[in-house]
Amino acid sequence: MxxxxxxxxxxxxxxxxxxxxxxxxxxxxxxxxxxxxxxxxxxxxxxxxxxxxxxxxxxxxxxxxxxxxxxxVRYWSDQLVGFSEFGRRDLVKTSPHRAGSxxxxxxxxxxxxxxxxxxxxxxxxxxxxxxxxxxxxxxxxxxxxxxxxxxxxxxxxxxxxxxxxxxxxxxxxxxxxxxSEGMVIAGLLMEGLAAPEDRMSASVNPRRSMISLTVPLGAGRFRAYVSIHKDAIESTAAPLSGEANFPTFLTASITSGAPSKWYEAARAAGPLASYDARxxxxxxxxxxxxxxxxxxxxxxxxxxxxxxxxxxxxxxxxxxxxxxxxxxxxxxxxxxxxxxxxxxxxxRLTGWARALFYHPSLVAAAVRESALTRLVADRTRSLDIVGIGPDFPCDETTRRRFFGED
Ligand SMILES: Cc1cc2nc3c(=O)[nH]c(=O)nc-3n(C[C@H](O)[C@H](O)[C@H](O)COP(=O)(O)OP(=O)(O)OC[C@H]3O[C@@H](n4cnc5c(N)ncnc54)[C@H](O)[C@@H]3O)c2cc1C
The missing domain is CATH 3.50.50.60 (FAD/NAD(P)-binding domain)
Known part of the structure; x- marks a missing residue:
């Protein structure tokens, strides 16, 4: 029928x-x-x-x-390991739609x-x-x-x-x-994490080509993600998936720059899975x-x-x-x-950001050292992927300012 x-x-x-x-x-x-x-x-x-x-x-x-x-949550807190400590953005005040995460x-x-x-x-x-x-x-x-x-x-x-x-x-x-290139992402639901519940916490570690993102879900639960540039993963590294690799995931989170004390009583509350993020x-x-x-x-x-x-x-x-x-x-x-x-x-915007923050090549590292120093000193050089997204300008002027080429 x-x-x-x-x-x-x-x-x-x-x-x-x-x-x-x-x-x-x-x-x-x-x-x-x-x-x-x-x-x-x-x-x-x-x-x-x-x-x-x-x-x-x-x-x-x-x-x-x-x-x-x-x-x-109203706030977005991030640090660029090696460049700036945790700073806090009020999303409601600074996003055009006056919205949080x-x-x-x-x-x-x-x-x-x-x-x-x-x-x-x-x-x-x-x-x-x-x-x-x-x-x-x-x-x-x-x-x-x-x-x-x-x-x-x-x-x-x-x-x-x-x-x-x-x-x-x-x-x-x-x-x-x-x-053709990109990151690998792993995610896990956690309880017992001592991270703040009123903000998103992102820790970007450009020299390790990694980021850790901690998402508070309320009632003491968090979704934690770790992403690593594919070209920075050693062939002998343990996969960031499966129950047995929970300790590897925690180590990766801490290597990304998340404070180790957050994880002292953390436990998994769901499956650990990783994906090709390209x-x-x-x-x-x-x-x-x-x-x-x-x-x-x-x-x-x-x-x-x-x-x-x-x-x-x-x-x-x-x-x-x-x-x-x-x-x-x-x-x-x-x-x-x-x-x-x-x-x-x-x-386009996320491709630029990946190249600047995470690409592990020596050429990328050389660009990064000067560009990130300028970006930290002048946040108007950043790409507002969180607040504005697809309505953010992505022209050549924006790109040059982001990479510190102006
Ligand atoms: C590790 C990871 C972390 C992420 N983190 C974020 C984040 O923090 N923020 C964010 O904005 N996005 C994030 N995303 C992306 C986000 O999850 C997706 O963009 C979103 O879920 C897409 O929704 P969708 O409905 O298109 O697809 P899905 O959520 O995949 O839904 C597809 C649905 O189709 C059903 N389906 C599939 N095949 C069939 C079939 N043949 N017949 C009937 N039903 C079928 C499935 O069961 C499923 O319910 C993340 C993704 C991953 C993998």
């Missing part, structure tokens, strides 16, 4: 569920297909930048998240947003794994549903929101690009009845914490275009163009 909808989302993570909520609120028939019956800790993003918070407000998600599972346990966030999609009128099927895209006639998907066998659903538009390992983009014939993306994420959003369209190096915010930017732009026009092919093309622009800015 075939059922027809306006929109089908493949995936009910932040991207698919937030889009479904927005479109269903505007009277569209939306089907969300999510393979997981219950969300689990996959070690994903749990800290949303100020510009993502602004998107969450526009999409009506901010209050829902804050009330159900959010922990908003919104943090949450990712599986809780997913449950809230998919619940909101259902409350808005979207049909949500869990335990529903999409196994094929159908492109003859009205676009459609073939799905294996737990306890329900195989079904086919069709819609005016299929939205691939199936994450960083998206198969929709392969089925759609998109060419996937990947940066960006992957497709250009123009729309073709013939299929649109990609969120990580399926572009996955920015998670070390910069932009993925959740970029996802909500995608959702807002695509939803607005679909709501405003009956020509959905044109609307999806407009979204794809705008996506290339906003992701392109983040990709």
């Amino acid at each position: 075939t059922e027809a909808y306006d929109v089908i989302t493949v995936g009910g993570g932040l991207a698919g569920a937030a889009l479904a909520k927005r479109l269903a609120e505007n009277g569209m028939r939306v089907l969300v297909l999510e393979r997981e019956v219950a969300f689990r800790d996959r070690v994903r993003g749990e800290q949303m930048h100020c510009w993502g918070v602004a998107e969450a407000r526009t999409l009506g998600l901010y209050e829902l998240l804050l009330e159900a599972c959010g922990h908003e 919104l943090n949450f346990y990712h599986p809780d966030m997913q449950a809230v947003v998919i619940g909101a999609a259902a409350s808005a009128g979207a049909t949500v099927r869990r335990g529903a794994r999409v196994v094929e895209l159908i492109s003859n006639g009205l676009p459609g998907v073939r799905v294996h549903e737990d306890g329900n066998g195989e079904r086919v659903y069709r819609a005016r538009l299929v939205v691939g929101a199936d994450g960083r390992n998206s198969v929709c983009r392969r089925w759609g014939g998109f060419h996937v690009e990947r940066d 960006d992957t993306w497709v250009s123009h994420p729309h073709r013939a009845g299929l649109v990609l959003i969120g990580d399926a369209a572009a996955s920015n190096d998670p070390s910069w914490g932009c993925g959740l915010s970029l996802t909500l930017r995608d959702v807002r732009v695509l939803a607005d275009k679909l709501i405003a026009s009956d020509d959905w092919s044109g609307a999806a093309d407009d979204y794809a163009e705008e996506h290339d622009r906003h992701y392109g800015v983040i990709h």
Whole structure:
């Protein structure tokens, strides 16, 4: 039996569920297909930048998240090991949207947003794994549903929101690009950590090509991440994943510059997992009845914490275009163009920042010594990835000032 909808989302993570909520609120028939019956800790993003918070407000998600599972912090504290001690930025005062950083346990966030999609009128099927895209006639998907066998659903538009390992983009014939160099990121949920709960804490250690980021989630829980430039990892180094490597993760956090006393009573409260953090993306994420959003369209190096915010930017732009026009092919093309622009800015800014802060080559180290000294003395040289994100200028003047070439 075939059922027809306006929109089908493949995936009910932040991207698919937030889009479904927005479109269903505007009277569209939306089907969300999510393979997981219950969300689990996959070690994903749990800290949303100020510009993502602004998107969450526009999409009506901010209050829902804050009330159900959010922990908003006003301050961002960072140190550049070897260049500056911990300094504190008031995000609310200094970001254009007057927003802090919104943090949450990712599986809780997913449950809230998919619940909101259902409350808005979207049909949500869990335990529903999409196994094929159908492109003859009205676009459609073939799905294996737990306890329900195989079904086919069709819609005016299929939205691939199936994450960083998206198969929709392969089925759609998109060419996937990947940066040639980059970082490896590891993450772990922790309890008993003696880190501050009212701020984000970032410790950047350029001479070790590493960063440690500590995200307070409230009630004594923290998500901790460590990223290391791939070219700085010795071939004999223990992997930063698996329960047995918890001590290695703690050592890496401390080597990055996080105070060792924070970890004296720390214990793991979830899986330790690590990922190749290099960006992957497709250009123009729309073709013939299929649109990609969120990580399926572009996955920015998670070390910069932009993925959740970029996802909500995608959702807002695509939803607005679909709501405003009956020509959905044109609307999806407009979204794809705008996506290339906003992701392109983040990709460029984070690429510069990675080169300056983390690249382990001798040439990079020589540039870094003078550039970082100038940057610490004049913070207007920094790139505001946290506060402004894709609306920050990324022209040649900005680049030259950042690298101290002016
Ligand atoms: C280690 C790490 C740390 C990160 N830290 C941050 C951070 O601090 N801040 C930040 O902003 N971002 C961070 N990110 C990025 C952030 O997690 C992602 O950008 C965000 O989760 C993308 O949401 P999504 O909905 O596109 O994808 P996902 O969250 O991956 O959701 C995809 C959904 O699709 C479902 N699915 C997949 N295939 C199918 C199928 N065939 N059929 C049905 N359902 C399917 C999956 O079960 C999943 O629920 C991090 C990422 C990683 C890996």
